[in-house]
Amino acid sequence: MAEVLSQNEIDALLAALSSGEMDANELKKEETERKVKLYDFKRALRFSKDQIRSLTRIHEIYARLLTTYFSAQLRTFVQINVASVDQLPYDEFIRSIPKMTILNIFEAPPLEGRMVLEINPNIAYAMLDRLLGGQGSTPSKMGALTEIESIVMERVFAKALESFHEAWKQVIDLDPVLEVMEMNPQFMQIVSPNEIVAVISFSTKIGDTTGMINLCLPHVVIEPIMPKLSGQYWFANHKKVRDESERLRLEENLKAAKVPVIAELGNATITVGEFLNLAKGDVIQLDQSIESKLKIKVGEHVKYRGQPGTAKGRLAVLIDEVVEEGEDELE
Structure with a gap:
């Protein structure tokens, strides 16, 4: 990932160039010289750019399906879009999410292993408030969920996994099942800390509340279907093949038209x-x-x-x- 300068760093660089502390020609010379790029073997890239693009396409579909599902469930304005698709070590993903959050750990046979759908507390509590008859506001102090609140949330997110099946069906027919819902990331060790995971981040807006939903897909779990994430496979199999019963039903409906x-x-x-001037007999x-x-x-x-x-x-x-x-x- 390219290094991005902060606004303060950009201002400091411009000030140094203006005062003469740094020479622009020297910078250009350094740019043309051969550079040695550090490689972190703990952060080895496992997903190709082509596979990242395929994951983006799949989860753009998932985002649209989730938008429709949550809009119907919450009866309010919901907007969900793919914000980014990154690959990073699992340990780094755990450190990037809040210490108290909603973690939906699920399996998706025939794939072996567990995946995680993490819901930012702002979004999760706004959903819960709407489901229990509120306006969709977030409490100032967030504590542990009660037993009733946990059951409500589990049912909502278990249904959301049906959309995950729909989004992936052009690649593989998955059967996602919610295994457990956790709130503390430290209790969630689904793979080793150095294992590379793909993290799909969804920017989410529910009414006036905004937050992120993160989907964590360990490389070791989706490795068996990695060849199917190539662009060539995706476009070759994009055309839907109708089964015989569907073709016969369509044929019968056409015959009745x-x-x-x-x-x-x-x-x-x-x-x-x-x-x-026409008249009878003409x-x-x-x-x-x-x-x-x-x-x-x-x-x-x-x-x-x-x-x-x-x-x-x-x-x-x-x-x-x-x-x-x-x-x-x-x-």
Whole structure:
């Protein structure tokens, strides 16, 4: 990850250049010289940029699904977006989250191992307040959840994992199950401290309350499906393949659809004056001979040709020719 200067560091650098303490030409010279970049073997990168992009796409879908789910559950304005996707040691992830937070530890068979959905206390307590009939405010002092509050929260986040299954289904069919809900990160040791994890951070807004939701995916857990996170695999399998039962249902529904069928005797063009003077017994000459076959249209296109007649005392048309596609355009 590139080093980002703070605003104070930028101001100090500009002041040094203005006063002459630092020479811009020297800086340029140093920039062109070969640099040695330190590599931390404890922080070895396990996810390629391509795989990070795939994780971003998957969890953008998850963010949209969570937005819909929580909006319906809380009956208020909810907005969830992917803020960042990073890879870092598990120990660093634990240090980055609050000492008192909501940790939903879950499994997702057929993958082996545990993952974590961490909810910032501001967001979690705002959700709880809405679910219990409040305005969605956050208490000034946050303590441990009561037994009833824990059950309510567990049910809400267990349902949220159904959206996790939906977001991942184009890659693998997961069956996520909430295992336990914790509040102290120190009691949550799902992998070794140096194990690399992918952390997907969601910026979340519930009414006027904002906070973060973090999803921790250990590399060792999703390693078996890492090849499926390549861009080539993603786009090759993006097209949905319908199963046979779905295809048959679609076919039956299409068969029941009604379409207009018109047997056209012919056409004629007359003036408005002739139309206004028409009377009983007048004859309008059509552009088609009585020996010619009738054009039978389905919608706007000629699909058949046939002969006029009667069937059981009613006017009818006998189809004796099928028009190939594009043939009617040549007429």
